[in-house]
Amino acid sequence: MKNLEPSSIYSILLIENSLDESNHFVDIVKKENEKAQIKVFANSFEAIQWLQQNHPEVLVIMEDAQPMNASQTTDYIRQELQLKIPIFIASASSEKRLEHRILKPFSRESMSVLFENVTETQEIQEQPLFSLDYLRDISDNNMEFIMELLEIFKTSVEKQLQELEIAKEENDYEKAARIAHNIKPSFEMIENEEATAICNNITYDIEDHSLSNLTSELKIIFSRILLQIEKNFARKKS
Amino acid sequence: MQKILIIEDNPMVVKSLEFKLSRENYEVVVAKDGREAMNFLDLHSFDLVLTDLMLPFISGTQLIQHIKETFPRTPVIVLSTSKQENIIMDAFNLGVDDFITKPFNPNELSLRVKRSIRKFQ
Numbered sequence: 001m002k003n004l005e006p007s008s009i010y011s012i013l014l015i016e017n018s019l020d021e022s023n024h025f026v027d028i029v030k031k032e033n034e035k036a037q038i039k040v041f042a043n044s045f046e047a048i049q050w051l052q053q054n055h056p057e058v059l060v061i062m063e064d065a066q067p068m069n070a071s072q073t074t075d076y077i078r079q080e081l082q083l084k085i086p087i088f089i090a091s092a093s094s095e096k097r098l099e100h101r102i103l104k105p106f107s108r109e110s111m112s113v114l115f116e117n118v119t120e121t122q123e124i125q126e127q128p129l130f131s132l133d134y135l136r137d138i139s140d141n142n143m144e145f146i147m148e149l150l151e152i153f154k155t156s157v158e159k160q161l162q163e164l165e166i167a168k169e170e171n172d173y174e175k176a177a178r179i180a181h182n183i184k185p186s187f188e189m190i191e192n193e194e195a196t197a198i199c200n201n202i203t204y205d206i207e208d209h210s211l212s213n214l215t216s217e218l219k220i221i222f223s224r225i226l227l228q229i230e231k232n233f234a235r236k237k238s
Numbered sequence: 239m240q241k242i243l244i245i246e247d248n249p250m251v252v253k254s255l256e257f258k259l260s261r262e263n264y265e266v267v268v269a270k271d272g273r274e275a276m277n278f279l280d281l282h283s284f285d286l287v288l289t290d291l292m293l294p295f296i297s298g299t300q301l302i303q304h305i306k307e308t309f310p311r312t313p314v315i316v317l318s319t320s321k322q323e324n325i326i327m328d329a330f331n332l333g334v335d336d337f338i339t340k341p342f343n344p345n346e347l348s349l350r351v352k353r354s355i356r357k358f359q
Contacts, residue, residue, distance in 0.1 A: 156249045185340040
């Protein structure tokens with residue numbers, strides 16, 4: 001796989017019910033990095049729903065979020081969604097100032113720990129997840145064809161992953177195997193070995209694995225590939 | 239113009255095969271499942287069939303059996319993926335002429351397609 005340059009674009013999910021605080025948060029982040037994407041929810045339940053389809057680099061949640069507070073939301077994200085996303089708790093109290101805690105009201109100083117973490121997470125996540133070498137090879141470097149194939153990758157794999165989610169919920173292992181077999185070449189064509197291996201596990205060795213875990217892992221990889229494709233082409237355009 | 243029937247349900251693989259084979263002046267017809275392939279086979283004659291093995295509705299092996307019984311002079315190349323060795327062996331026992339592993343190597347595709355078509359001319 002070819003190395004891709006690290007990107008300065010990152011995304012943050014904020015759960016904060018005070019409009020003033022969230023606006024202030026967005027202002028500070030934008031001053032730090034104007035390309036940063038910030039998704040704000042006042043409600044932790046809606047944020048969890050959003051997290052099932054999206055994978056920001058970091059989550060910041062107010063301590064007394066509703067309907068689930070920061071601790072309950074963290075448990076849900078770790079245990080049910082099985083996401084390893086860094087989570088920062090925003091609190092006005094300085095008593096329990098731990099490593100992953102941001103003091104409110106938000107300030108550049110109190111958020112410095114967040115910016116450091118985002119940079120570290122990005123460095124890990126910026127490991128190349130796709131390569132266009134194969135697509136270049138089969139098309140004699142025809143960029144129009146490559147862009148069309150990437151678009152097909154996005155739409156077709158997204159649809160198949162939705163089907164895989166349904167197969168998982170119905171414990172239909174045969175259907176899951178068929179879907180994984182079908183999408184495996186798509187990941188192979190962009191040279192992502194991790195997703196290819198997961199597809200093989202679902203198709204041939206599911207008795208040794210958890211379909212639920214493999215489906216979640218595949219969705220996360222897919223989402224990161226999309227983000228990386230987007231960032232990569234955004235850089236080329238700029 | 240020689241006509242090739244592709245039976246494959248992965249849209250990226252289909253697009254790539256179409257792109258590559260059209261550039262080599264083949265007429266390409268695509269069926270997304272075994273049932274649709276059966277309909278095309280009833281209506282048109284093909285110089286080659288390229289087929290996946292795991293297909294919706296009618297399995298790849300059933301389809302190959304049908305083609306080999308009904309159109310014995312139509313070469314069939316199986317589009318397989320890695321880890322399908324046993325299924326490929328079954329397909330060879332049914333009389334398939336060759337196999338290509340997805341994602342295909344473009345040069346290998348050209349050679350194998352030409353060779354299989356030539357064998358039946």
